Amino acid sequence: MKVRHVVTLLVAALSAAMLAGAFEYAGTAAFGFPFAVSGIVLVMALALLVADLRADRADRADRAAEPASGAASGDPVPEQERDRPVDWAGLATIYAFLAGFLVVAHFVSYLVAVPAFLFLFGVLFCKERWVPSAVLAASVGLAVFVIFDQFLPSF
Amino acid sequence: MYDAILPALGVIFSWPGIAFLVGGTLIGMVFGILPGLGGGQVLALLLPVTFALEPEYAIIMLIGAAGAVPTAGSVAGILLNTPGSAQNVATTFDGYPLARQGRAGYAIGAAATSSLLGALVGAAVLITILPLGRQIVLSFSYPEYFMITVMGLCLIALLGEGSMWKGVMSAGLGLMLAFVGADPIEGLVRYDLGTDYLYDGIKLVPVMIGLFAISEALALLLDKKAVAGERIEFGMSGVWRGSLAVFQNFGTFLRGSILGTLIGIIPGVGGAVANLIAYGQAKATAKDKSSFGKGDIRGVIAPESANNAKDGGALVPTLIFGIPGSLDMAILIGALMVFGITPGPRLMLDSPDIIMVLIGTLVFGNVLAGVILLGWAPYLARVTSLRSTTVAPVILVLGLLGSYATYGNFGDMIVALVFGLVGYFFHAYGFSRVALIIALVLGGLIEKNFYQSMLVFGIEGSLTRPITLGLLLATIAMLVYPALRASPGALLSRAARKERIKVSKDEG
Structure with missing residues (x-):
């Protein structure tokens, strides 16, 4: 199973959960739009998943028969949607940094989290030099302090 | 009422009125550019500041700031695919592809000019229809609101982004997310997973920031590319070409402006719907729609003219009935009441000078914001040439703070990341x-207005209302017209292809 199949499967799972959840509520609250929409999305997602898996199987069979001929003609899945490589390690690292940002913003202050994130992320993930990263972190931190801390009452 | 125009201009352009206009406009532009911050926040911020001022100057500062927000909101949408607010979402559909082609100045030029002129159209319509505004507002009810939202939803069929099947599935997912929270009829809380956070539903701003800003920052970081490729227009010539494009596509601009004003008049519908519907009509009525979504300037002109023109329309119910159509207008009403000015039918009779100051500020604030944006456009366009490792982390940080700033809820940052x-x-x-x-x-809006239409008018009663019927026919026309218009061309090209094949066979 490829990533695009997992994405479709997740949409199907979410719509199935909402459809099942609709039974918990009475009246129009659920047995109106939520029931109808989640039901339609579930059917569409499952149909897409089945069609996609069958197209992949046919594609593999064609490639096995003609290794040099490339993708089969008449394939329903457009080329741009096929199996894009996902940099899982990069994605996980970015989200680890963002999780750190949230933790510091929540338990310390966003005024510390913003420059710390920009500096550390710039140096460690983006492999930028220390000085430009420090300048960027300081300038954005200052702008954020002025706008959000000095002006906005909600912060 | 029109006698008050000249004295109002005198107030706006005398000292210190002009200073409040410039100050308010600049502050509004800063809030417009920052993702997640918009008219509501800037008005809430300025409200206590204006308590010490004369009512006229307070109005100049508040309206100047609120009017500049949608103009500036287009900048981040075009440069970084990060709409400043929900009313700039549609601008990103073609604005960001233009920036990626190195034509950010062209897009900003068109956005600034159409915003500026759109506000003028909105104000002109406002002045013209203000005496008739009462009848217009009262002629809209739940069935009309419902049909307008249906019209907006039908845009998905026109967008043509990716496969239609996946487009409909994505829309279904969006509807499912919209159903989280309190049911609009019975008040029953649905799909809240037992948390207080979901009690009010999934909020638009963090979702919008996540889908557009954070996902784009992820793509920039993982692809390690700048926003634009190698060929970037930095000079003013691209900006002027963008301005000129508004006049070359004047029909698109005018339709967007009028649609924006009309949608603005209807309370509770708002700028996000105005700019989406304006984008949809621009695409539906275009002869060649193949370039939409890939960097078509008409896809910038239509939504930007609509979201500025809607401010003029939104003042109609605000001033005539004291009904705030949006958060911005609710805060504005609050500000007026602080100064002892009560919006309502008597306002036009008792304080025409205040109304004219308000309209004049809306016009000149937008002109000022548009001119400033045109002047800055070549410099702003340089952002697209910065390395992704410089731009993307800043987008991530500002996106997360912006999603928090709107409602002050930490959970919104997590939603934005998801x-x-x-x-x-x-x-x-x-x-x-x-x-x-x-x-x-x-x-x-669809769910609420559907049930309210059924409860109050029933199916027959809803569909026999003239405006509802007109909107229904317009929606059908919007869906069918592109197909009808395309078919002769398609038939011709098919016939020409057959002819070519026949000729080549004959020659062979």
Whole structure:
């Protein structure tokens, strides 16, 4: 199973959960739009998943028969949607940094989290030099302090 | 009432009125550019500041700031695919592809000019229809609201982003997300997973920031590219060409402005719907729509003219009935009441000078914001040439802070991060982020207005109302017209292809 199949499967799972959840509520609250929409999305997602898996199987069979001929003609899945490589390690690292940002913003202050994130992320993930990263972190931190801390009452 | 125009201009352009206009406009532009911050926040910020001022100057500062927000909101949408507010979402559909082609100045020029002129059209319509505003506002009820939202949802069929199947699925997902929270009829809380956070539903701003800003930052970081490629226009010539494009596509601009004003008049519909519907009509009525979504300037002109023109329309119910059509207008009413000015039918008779100051500030604030944006455009366009490792972390930080700033809820930052991933994978695998956001904007309105229409008017009563019927026919025309218009061309090209094949066979 490829990533695009997992994405479709997740949409199907979410719509199935909402459809099942609709039974918990009475009246129009659920047995109106939520029931109808989640039901339609579930059917569409499952149909897409089945069609996609069958197209992949046919594609593999064609490639096995003609290794040099490339993708089969008449394939329903457009080329741009096929199996894009996902940099899982990069994605996980970015989200680890963002999780750190949230933790510091929540338990310390966003005024510390913003420059710390920009500096550390710039140096460690983006492999930028220390000085430009420090300048960027300081300038954005200052702008954020002025706008959000000095002006906005909600912060 | 019109006698008050000249004295109002005197107030705006005398000292210190002009200083408050410039100050308010500049502050509004800063809030417009920052993702997640908009008219509501800037008005809430300025409100206590204006208590010490004369009512006229307070209005100049508040309206100047609120009017500049949608103009400036287009900048981040065009440069970084990060709409400043929900009313700039549609601008990103073609604005960001233009920036990626190195034509950010062209897009900003068109956005600034159409915003400026759109506000003028909105104000002109406002002045003209203000005496008739009462009848116009009262002629809209739940069935009309419902049909307008249906019209907005039908845009998904026109967007043509990726496969239609996945587009409809994405819209379904957006509707499902819109159903989270309190049911509009019975008040029963649905799908809240037992948390207080979901009691009010999934909020639009963090989802929008996640889907567009954070997912784009992820793509920039993982692809390690600048926003634009190698060929970037930095000079003013691109900006002027963008301005000129508004006049070359004057029909698109005018339709967007009038649509924006009309949608603005209807309380509770708002700028997000105005700019989406304006984008949809621009695409539906275009002869060649193949370039939409890939960097068509008409896709910038229509939504930007609509979201500025809607401010003029939104003042109609605000001033005539004291009904705030949006958060901005609610705060504005609050400000007016602080100064002892009560919006309502008597306002036009008792204080025409205040109304004219308000309209004049809306016009000149937008002119000022448009001119400033045109002047800055070449410098702003340089952002697209910065390395992704410089731009993307800043987008991440500002996106997260912006999603928090709107409601002051920490959970919104987590929602923005979750939808950042959703947006990244949706974009990578051909699902439509645009369809999802359109459905999320409209889902709650559709459900509420459908049930209210059924309860109050019934099916027959709803469909026999002239405006509802007109909107229904317009929606059908919007869906059918492109197909009808395309078919002769398609038939011709098919016939020409057959002819070519026949000729080549004959020659062979």
